[in-house]
Amino acid sequence: MEIKGVQIYYFSGTGNSRNVAKWFSQVAAEKNIDCQLTNISRIDRIQIEKPKPGNLIVFTSPIHGFNYPPIMLHFIMRFPKGNNPVVLMNTRAGMLVGQWITPGITGIAFYITSLFLMLKGYTIRAFYPVDLPSNWISVHPGLNQRTIKFMHEKIKEKVRKFSLKILSGKTHFKALLEIHDLILFPIAVMYYFAGRFLFSKTYYASADCDHCDVCIKSCPVKAIIKIDNRPYWTFNCESCMKCMSHCPGKAIETGHGFIVAYSILFSMVLSDLFFHFFELTFFNIEHSFLHFLAESALFLVILALWYRLIHFLLRFRIFERLMVYTSLTRFKFWGRRYKALKE
Ligand SMILES: Cc1cc2nc3c(=O)[nH]c(=O)nc-3n(C[C@H](O)[C@H](O)[C@H](O)COP(=O)(O)O)c2cc1C
Numbered sequence: 126m127e128i129k130g131v132q133i134y135y136f137s138g139t140g141n142s143r144n145v146a147k148w149f150s151q152v153a154a155e156k157n158i159d160c161q162l163t164n165i166s167r168i169d170r171i172q173i174e175k176p177k178p179g180n181l182i183v184f185t186s187p188i189h190g191f192n193y194p195p196i197m198l199h200f201i202m203r204f205p206k207g208n209n210p211v212v213l214m215n216t217r218a219g220m221l222v223g224q225w226i227t228p229g230i231t232g233i234a235f236y237i238t239s240l241f242l243m244l245k246g247y248t249i250r251a252f253y254p255v256d257l258p259s260n261w262i263s264v265h266p267g268l269n270q271r272t273i274k275f276m277h278e279k280i281k282e283k284v285r286k287f288s289l290k291i292l293s294g295k296t297h298f299k300a301l302l303e304i305h306d307l308i309l310f311p312i313a314v315m316y317y318f319a320g321r322f323l324f325s326k327t328y329y330a331s332a333d334c335d336h337c338d339v340c341i342k343s344c345p346v347k348a349i350i351k352i353d354n355r356p357y358w359t360f361n362c363e364s365c366m367k368c369m370s371h372c373p374g375k376a377i378e379t380g381h382g383f384i385v386a387y388s389i390l391f392s393m394v395l396s397d398l399f400f401h402f403f404e405l406t407f408f409n410i411e412h413s414f415l416h417f418l419a420e421s422a423l424f425l426v427i428l429a430l431w432y433r434l435i436h437f438l439l440r441f442r443i444f445e446r447l448m449v450y451t452s453l454t455r456f457k458f459w460g461r462r463y464k465a466l467k468e
Pocket residue numbers: 136137138139140141142143186187188189190191192216217218219228229230231232257258259260261262324363364365366465
């Protein structure tokens with residue numbers, strides 16, 4: 126199969142997927158293949174054109190909640206029909222144990238998007254997960270610079286070999302062996318419909334914020350607005366971690382204490398109160414699935430109000446300190462930020 130050109134579409138929060146896109150394009154350039162890189166976070170500013178005949182299409186993005194993040198999923202769904210060959214790549218949470226880079230979990234990302242693309246007429250040529258340093262510092266301590274550098278160098282070489290293989294017309298389907306990932310389907314669905322909204326409300330700016338607005342300007346999906354002269358995260362947030370990693374004053378934290386307090390309050394008081402009132406007044410939601418859906422929706426609605434209240438209370442020093450010292454990201458053992466090494 127002769128590849129006439131390459132069109133790479135990527136989304137990236139902290140730079141891993143951007144690097145992978147660049148590494149692939151460098152190999153294409155070495156082989157004198159014309160390569161076009163498109164950052165899809167400017168989705169509202171770009172028109173998605175039908176791919177040129179004979180071009181190889183590459184999609185790459187991080188994995189969020191065992192799937193591609195919504196921005197990439199929606200982009201692929203909107204992608205015009207065509208019959209080009211396609212390569213699906215992702216970057217996911219690698220860790221280092223000794224000299225071994227442990228793999229992240231792709232979940233359902235490849236299965237679901239390849240299905241969409243095949244229905245549009247495309248032919249899948251490869252699935253390739255790339256294990257780069259995990260950026261999910263809300264849920265685990267940040268990696269140190271030595272580990273980041275080691276992983277960066279090692280994985281760059283692997284991506285290079287993969288790119289050479291694909292650009293010489295070969296296929297690569299090893300990732301399909303990770304079929305056990307399909308059991309994560311329910312969690313991936315729950316992340317899409319509820320989890321991501323919960324995560325979007327875990328960020329806040331501490332008193333260290335000097336109003337430089339870097340977070341607002343650099344947010345790839347424009348999810349951060351200003352309320353009461355302080356950054357405020359809307360439900361549009363993809364939790365890509367760019368704001369936390371780019372804040373020059375390290376003022377953006379994940380409010381672990383806040384979210385634990387809310388979850389306890391909700392499960393012990395708010396949900397029972399609401400359903401008691403609701404069942405007395407309207408009707409009985411006995412079906413357990415409907416009950417689950419109603420409870421999740423209620424959780425998010427009250428979360429939005431709770432988050433707004435917290436945002437208001439943050440103006441009081443004593444409350445702000447309470448928030449800060451119940452945020453794990455504040456502490457030295459946890460709080461390193463993550464930014465991929467620049468090429
Ligand atoms: C909200 C969120 C969810 C994540 N979920 C997963 C996951 O399900 N599986 C995984 O392997 N990595 C997961 N990660 C890690 C990222 O996919 C990984 O670090 C990726 O390389 C970041 O790419 P970027 O720098 O291009 O944004 C998650 C990260 C974040 C921020």
